[in-house]
Amino acid sequence: KKVIVIGAGILGASAAYQLAVMGAEVLIIDRQDPGQATDAAAGIICPWLSQRRNQAWYRLAKSGARFYPELISQLKEGGEAHTGYARVGALSIHTDEGKLDKIEERARMRLADAPEIGVITRLSAQQTRERFPLLAEGYASVHISGAARVDGRALRDALLHSAQQQGAVMVTGDATLAFEPGRVTGVHAGGHYYPADEVIICAGAWANPVLRPLGIDFKVSYQKGQIMHLQVSDHKDTEVWPVVIPPSDQYLLAFARQQIVIGATHENDIEGYNTRVTVGGMQEILAKGLEVAPGLADGTYSEVRVGFRPFTPGFLPVIGAVPGWSGVLAANGLGASGLTMGPYIGYQLAKLALGREPDLELDDYSLQRAIMGG
Ligand code: FAD
Structure with missing residues (x-):
């Protein structure tokens, strides 16, 4: 055919x-x-903490996450060494223990139906920073071992x-x-x-x-997203760092060779398919990123990528x-x-x-x- x-x-x-x-x-x-x-996308695979109630959406997201490991091993067997995927786990961080209770509860509730969530662990603020050293003090977390990141x-x-x-x-x-x-x-x-x-x-x-x-x-319809790449020195093991999901709509991901990705913006009011990198976009990404991870302040700027998320x-x-x-x-x-x-x-x-x-x-x-x- x-x-x-x-x-x-x-x-x-x-x-x-x-x-x-x-x-x-x-x-x-x-x-x-x-x-x-x-x-432009990079790339959290962690649908199980979502607060969205739409079951049809969740079915797709859950099936999508479950589908990955087999696909990646199939690609590797076929000789594709660089798939950009790694199951590094995720830290859902918060300063409010009550909010973390809710996050943990949601993850545990979904575990029965989605064993690929892996192990759910509650981490203290100190343990959280050990996993992602650039974070501000005072953020404890729920760690989800089955979460992954992927470079689109x-x-x-x-x-x-x-x-x-x-x-x-x-x-x-x-x-x-x-x-x-x-x-x-x-x-x-x-x-x-x-x-x-x-x-x-x-x-x-x-x-x-x-x-x-x-x-x-x-x-x-589509929503513009700006996302920033930067490079940190002094840290050799960034490729195993977990994805960080803060209370805001901004996240942090680490890749090999000290590369960190932060973002992204969610811009609905845009003119056409304009991929301009805006100063307001960069300011938003940096302000939210540095609040959660002040350790990024010494990072070297690499680039901002821009993409249009398609919505039906x-x-x-x-x-x-x-x-x-x-x-x-x-x-x-x-x-x-x-x-x-x-x-x-x-x-x-x-x-x-x-x-x-x-x-x-x-x-x-x-x-x-x-x-x-x-
Ligand atoms: P696209 O990737 O946009 O591809 C569409 C392609 O069609 C384009 O290459 C275009 O040139 C081509 N095309 C269109 N019309 C024609 C034509 N007539 N002829 C030929 N070619 C044509 N998702 C997650 O799961 N986790 C994340 O953490 C995440 N982060 C994101 C961060 C950002 C900044 C953005 C922008 C997105 C993020 N996403 C994330 C969402 C994800 O990237 C998108 O949902 C997904 O990439 C959409 O894929 P697509 O193939 O439908 O569209």
């Missing part, structure tokens, strides 16, 4: 990889838009590389759908026509114009067939947890494209929601 994947963020890269593993003939077309969410860029590249090793072809270009009444037949890109049995649209924040020629107004109505992803059309599937709306869910949803898309049963009931994620807007 010939399948074309439009978009090579985490979702498209995952779908293409799985399709290649399943033996499909795969073509990936990506426009390399500045602001690709996956390229590295994982995307590993998936795309492995897909290509298994025969997938990748093209850079602006893809538009080719169709006849009721059926998508392929894709136009760079002056070529590529026929396909199935086209999968993984176009993130840019999906609406892809679907518009079919008469569909696809309701995807209800802040819940959509996955599946495009209503009223054959030969075309889409997924979107991975929002702020797309690195967590992307590999799992990409796997489901690959199964759907090849006519196989997905691993979960897809009724809650029907694309109809992004078309009706309700």
Whole structure:
């Protein structure tokens, strides 16, 4: 079967990889838009502490986190040494022990249904700082051993590389759908026509114009995120440091070679697809970051990355067939947890494209929601 994947963020890269593993003939077309969410994201995999009550969302996030270890070992067996993933654990920190009681309670409640949470440990302020030495004094924590961090860029590249090793072809270009009444037949890109049995649209924040020629107004909105990378000296073992989840909406992650990532902003009021790094954004990231981790003050600035988190109505992803059309599937709306869910949803898309049963009931994620807007 010939399948074309439009978009090579985490979702498209995952779908293409799985399709290649399943033996499909795969073509990936990506426009390399500045602001690709996956390229900016780094990358907490720890959905179990979320206070969101939406069960359909939690099912996806939980399944996404559970899916990772097997995918990573499969990629490693296939020769991909740099997946950007490490199960370093997470520290949910707070100065209020009562709040930590609640966090611990929530984690323990979810453990029965999600053993991949691992070991839940309550740490004193001193033990917390031993795990992440740059933190301010006074933060105790709940440690979750099964949490992980992933570098979106590295994982995307590993998936795309492995897909290509298994025969997938990748093209850079602006893809538009080719169709006849009721059926998508392929894709136009760079002056070529590529026929396909199935086209999968993984176009993130840019999906609406892809679907518009079919008469569909696809309701995807997006939120800008700025995220800062910096480098600290004096610490040799940063690659094993846990992810830090503070009470604010900002987090801290450590990678190898003394690299620290802090952020991110959540900007809804933005003009177009503008990837400007703003002084206000940097100020917000630094103010919140330094409050939690004053030890970062001596860090060396490396860069700010900017990405657009794609959202569909209800802040819940959509996955599946495009209503009223054959030969075309889409997924979107991975929002702020797309690195967590992307590999799992990409796997489901690959199964759907090849006519196989997905691993979960897809009724809650029907694309109809992004078309009706309700
Ligand atoms: P994208 O990665 O945006 O990819 C879409 C691709 O489609 C782009 O490359 C674009 O060029 C291409 N495209 C669009 N239209 C066309 C066309 N017509 N032709 C060809 N190509 C096209 N998630 C977590 O789980 N944990 C985190 O800690 C986390 N942190 C984040 C931090 C930041 C700053 C940001 C921005 C996001 C974060 N996320 C996180 C969310 C996650 O990054 C996104 O949900 C996810 O990457 C979305 O992936 P995607 O493949 O749907 O879209």
